Amino acid sequence: MTTRTRPSFALVLTALLLLAVNLRLAVTSASALLTLLVGDGALTPSTAMLVPALPTAMFALAGLFTPWLAARIGAGSAVSWGVSALAAGMLLRIVPSPVAVVAGTVIATAGLAVVNILLPALVRATAGGRVGAVTTAYTTVMSLGAAAAAAAAVPVAHAFGSASLGLGAWAVPAVLAVVVWTVVARRAGVDAAIPAPPKAERGPLPGGTWALTAFFALQALSSYVIMGWLPTIAIDAGIAETRAGVLLGLAMALGIPATVVIVALSRTAARLRVGVLIVGLASAAGMIGFWVAPAAAPELWAVLLGIGMCAFPLVLALIARIGDGPSDSARVSAVAQGVGYAVATVGPLGAGAWHGAGGSWGFVLALLLVGAIAQCVIGLVLARTSHASSAAGSAAEDAAVEAELTGAAPRPVSAP
Structure with a gap:
């Protein structure tokens, strides 16, 4: 009989930081490339106005269904599904079509919203006495990822010779996060470490x-x-x-x-x-x-x-x-x-x-x-x-x- 070894804290931290670095890439990379995407025909002026509005819409919806999803399948599994949706949506945006870019953004930001809401609870469940330090680390990495994507999106698109390919290139960190998080969450028993959310109280x-x-x-x-x-x-x-x-x-x-x-x-x-x-x-x-x-x-x-x-x-x-x-x-x-x-x-x-x-x-x-x-x-x-x-x-x-x-x-x- 084989026993499953729990991953080290360093590996868990790596997985959490990979999740965090992806939490704004889908937003800032698209924002920096909007003009180029319209110029290449990957977006029309009317569909371009939808892309920046989707993150907040998805956050509002995620606030309603994420607690239910986490209670039903476990927070760790919900995050796995969320980051998978993020990666899939970002890959879909490689297709130079307004339908593909908008649909990919919907899928990506919906997954992003699920991870965004659950990540603080994951940190608390897995960081032990290092909650403050890990929170600082993941918020710092999240901001660095957003800044890097915004600053480098146009040069990357120029290097690929296509705004759509440049946009899709930012799916690489998300795919890596899917692989690492899925393995680490399963071995770390994240679902069992996070209790079900309490029932909502009523009253004024x-x-x-x-x-x-x-x-x-x-x-x-x-x-x-x-x-x-x-x-x-x-x-x-x-x-x-x-x-x-x-x-x-x-x-x-x-x-x-x-x-x-x-x-x-x-x-x-x-x-x-x-x-x-x-x-x-x-x-x-x-x-x-x-x-x-x-x-x-x-x-x-x-x-x-x-x-x-x-x-x-x-x-x-x-x-x-x-x-x-x-x-x-x-x-x-x-x-x-x-x-x-x-x-x-x-x-x-x-x-x-x-x-x-x-x-x-x-x-x-x-x-x-x-x-x-x-x-x-x-x-x-x-x-x-x-x-x-x-x-x-x-x-x-x-x-x-x-x-x-x-x-x-x-x-x-x-x-x-």
Whole structure:
């Protein structure tokens, strides 16, 4: 009789990081190549506007069916199916056809959304006492993957001589992740390590839930308009295609050090207000820059937008402070993500429709500027409310924030 050897932590970590590096490749690589894909006939102007809107739509749907799927077949198996769908969808996008590219994006982002939601729980189940370090590692790798795909997508497409082949080339890391994760998850017994999600509680939602949902929706809407359309905005302003992709890569890469600072600011309610102001003002300044003088200092505008996209840790901090305990935080998280991502889909879809109809990017950026101001105001109100309701419990707050940031909350929280 043979015994099955459990994989080492290093191998499990490798599998988790391979999953993480793929979580934004499908989004940023397509965004950087939209103009080239339209030029090659792989997308039409009308289908191109759908591609940036699909991630948020899939996140909203995944928030509904992923807990059911994980409870039915196990979280590890659900992740295996998710990353397989991600790889299959990205491979399908090699076909230079609008139907293939859109269908591949639907399949890929649906799989991506499943993995995105379950990854924090997988980290908690497999990392032991290293949860914080592993969480930092996977979020860093995720941002690096997104930045690399955005910056290198155009050069890779030029090297292949085809935008479609260049887009499909980013399926290679996903295929590798499928192979490694399937083997490691089976040998590590991941499904048995993650308990079934708790049943949803009924009753009134905590006060501030809908304001928090509005804050979540505004930051997600802004982030995915930037992630989906920034290269096109830059190209339409006369910036070269390769440089336009690098701008998105710069914004995504800046999220790594900026998030560390923002997470530190989210530890207390007083400093949380400072974090809200930083991301809000940075977003506003970057949008004004691309609106008024896009070609004057595009790298600076991209840096500011990258700082503004770091609002997500603030959302986690606010979720952790709302209600009377972890169960309330889990319920608020479910509402904020489900409704927030559904509303956020309007952003990239509306921006694409406006652009397709011949509208200027100035109008889109002006609306995003209004949204950034509204997000800032709502965030400041929420931070003050959370401070007033929890001034006596700062230690408990910090523990709750740590739980949210490391995926320890009852319901896994997905990254933006």
